Amino acid sequence: MLVVGELINSSRKAVAQAIANRNKAYIQDLARKQAAAGAAIIDVNCGTSIGEEEKVMAWLVDTVQEVVDVPLCIDSPSAEALATGLAAHKGQAMINSITAEKERWAEVLPLVKEYKAKVIALCMDDGGMPESVADRLRVADKLVSGLVAAGVPADDIYLDPLIKPLGVNSQYGVEALESVAALKEKYPEVHSICGLSNVSYGLPERRLLNRAFMVMCLTRGMDAFILDPLDIQLMGLLRAATALAGQDEFCLEYIAAARAGKIKA
Amino acid sequence: MLVVGELINSSRKAVAQAIANRNKAYIQDLARKQAAAGAAIIDVNCGTSIGEEEKVMAWLVDTVQEVVDVPLCIDSPSAEALATGLAAHKGQAMINSITAEKERWAEVLPLVKEYKAKVIALCMDDGGMPESVADRLRVADKLVSGLVAAGVPADDIYLDPLIKPLGVNSQYGVEALESVAALKEKYPEVHSICGLSNVSYGLPERRLLNRAFMVMCLTRGMDAFILDPLDIQLMGLLRAATALAGQDEFCLEYIAAARAGKIKA
Numbered sequence: 001m002l003v004v005g006e007l008i009n010s011s012r013k014a015v016a017q018a019i020a021n022r023n024k025a026y027i028q029d030l031a032r033k034q035a036a037a038g039a040a041i042i043d044v045n046c047g048t049s050i051g052e053e054e055k056v057m058a059w060l061v062d063t064v065q066e067v068v069d070v071p072l073c074i075d076s077p078s079a080e081a082l083a084t085g086l087a088a089h090k091g092q093a094m095i096n097s098i099t100a101e102k103e104r105w106a107e108v109l110p111l112v113k114e115y116k117a118k119v120i121a122l123c124m125d126d127g128g129m130p131e132s133v134a135d136r137l138r139v140a141d142k143l144v145s146g147l148v149a150a151g152v153p154a155d156d157i158y159l160d161p162l163i164k165p166l167g168v169n170s171q172y173g174v175e176a177l178e179s180v181a182a183l184k185e186k187y188p189e190v191h192s193i194c195g196l197s198n199v200s201y202g203l204p205e206r207r208l209l210n211r212a213f214m215v216m217c218l219t220r221g222m223d224a225f226i227l228d229p230l231d232i233q234l235m236g237l238l239r240a241a242t243a244l245a246g247q248d249e250f251c252l253e254y255i256a257a258a259r260a261g262k263i264k265a
Numbered sequence: 266m267l268v269v270g271e272l273i274n275s276s277r278k279a280v281a282q283a284i285a286n287r288n289k290a291y292i293q294d295l296a297r298k299q300a301a302a303g304a305a306i307i308d309v310n311c312g313t314s315i316g317e318e319e320k321v322m323a324w325l326v327d328t329v330q331e332v333v334d335v336p337l338c339i340d341s342p343s344a345e346a347l348a349t350g351l352a353a354h355k356g357q358a359m360i361n362s363i364t365a366e367k368e369r370w371a372e373v374l375p376l377v378k379e380y381k382a383k384v385i386a387l388c389m390d391d392g393g394m395p396e397s398v399a400d401r402l403r404v405a406d407k408l409v410s411g412l413v414a415a416g417v418p419a420d421d422i423y424l425d426p427l428i429k430p431l432g433v434n435s436q437y438g439v440e441a442l443e444s445v446a447a448l449k450e451k452y453p454e455v456h457s458i459c460g461l462s463n464v465s466y467g468l469p470e471r472r473l474l475n476r477a478f479m480v481m482c483l484t485r486g487m488d489a490f491i492l493d494p495l496d497i498q499l500m501g502l503l504r505a506a507t508a509l510a511g512q513d514e515f516c517l518e519y520i521a522a523a524r525a526g527k528i529k530a
Contacts, residue, residue: 166508166516167516170508170511170513170515171511173509173510174509174510174511177484177509199509203516203519203520203523204519204520204523205528205529205530206530208501208502208504208528208530209505209509211502211505211530212480212505212506213505213509215477215481215484216480216481216484216506216510218481219442219480219481219484233498236470236473237476237480237502239473240474240476241477241481243431243435243438244431244439244442244464244474244477244481245439245442245481246435246436246439248435249435250435251431251432251435254468254469254474255468258468259469263470264470264473265470265476265498
């Protein structure tokens, strides 16, 4: 199971402020804590640094890689910011994200190839957000075949089915879970990933929904999550569900995490 | 989603003592709390009352039904104790449990019929504990066809696939989940149920495993659980997962539970 730590994102106020002040200590602390909690990749997003995102992304990558050994997920709607982040990055980065939209595809594919990066591929094209399981499969087909044709190994591709808020439609959870299972069946060699928080948008006690949804996605075959690794309940459930899914021989990782106090019931 | 509250069980020391002392207040408090937390059925087990289980079961049923409106699940290895419990019970009870073992089947089936009870049917026969998904399906077939032939409505049957400890074999979780999915596919009209605690036997932070396993079973189609309804994290995940599984129109029950403070992230 792959955990991408989501906390260094300038949509969070304290992070935006730390970035604005070039407060390395704050950012580095957040990086260290996420890696220690089990994040194997750390997402970096500075989308609020309007007009200077390219420069700030390189600073952010340098700042984080100074203190942690894990690779980063360079996260931006701007292809230029992705490029400066990737240029600054040491080791194999992850790109967040490519889509099947013509313009985005044309901008991001060359970066995936140049940097031999892992890539999150959102199941959307110029038709907008997917409306059904079939819609996601149709777009996933474009993404996977296009990426593989460009020489990207299946193992570096992370399909994101795009999760919509359950509060808007009571069947959106089912639609998402069926999409996860369908993607897994059709592309067993390709990974799938999602962020957890969209599903609970507008509903109370959101972390409960995020946690349950993570376990449900994992049960249907999802193997990577963009999440808050400092949510100890969430990480405990992730490690428990990984073991229950038969992916932790003799429960050794689960037991070690419990002994180290990293998970708690 | 059906919750059977498991706390009134004499394998728990405090309950055994309360039963021995005929401490109605303690038992009734446990009944009230479980019903308030969302148990739709309350399990009653007095297996430690050796030599007087029949008498004690009737007392236990009376004691609990004095204070809660929900039906009870009469839980005993003794057919005689099941009989006295069922005779004392008002409304439609649940029986825990019948199996495909010749002797148990012969003793319990008449009670299921006489009291038109719901029944938990364990997927085991005289060959012992099931060793595979196929084994469970084979035994489930005997159970379902036998019960239906005896006039028991499918809606009153709760198949228990029998959960074995993950600590013993890292694939027991997968085997259990595949069994749940296979039973659901083969018998869509029949319910499935399990207790949660066996899966985590011998492992640390057991409640984490129990919670994750509940969500995973629910995801594969299980619709009833014997659990501790006073575990607020567990009940929150159950309500969240029920909503995410598309079984809570407009998330009304989830939202109501959150507003009432019954669930908390």
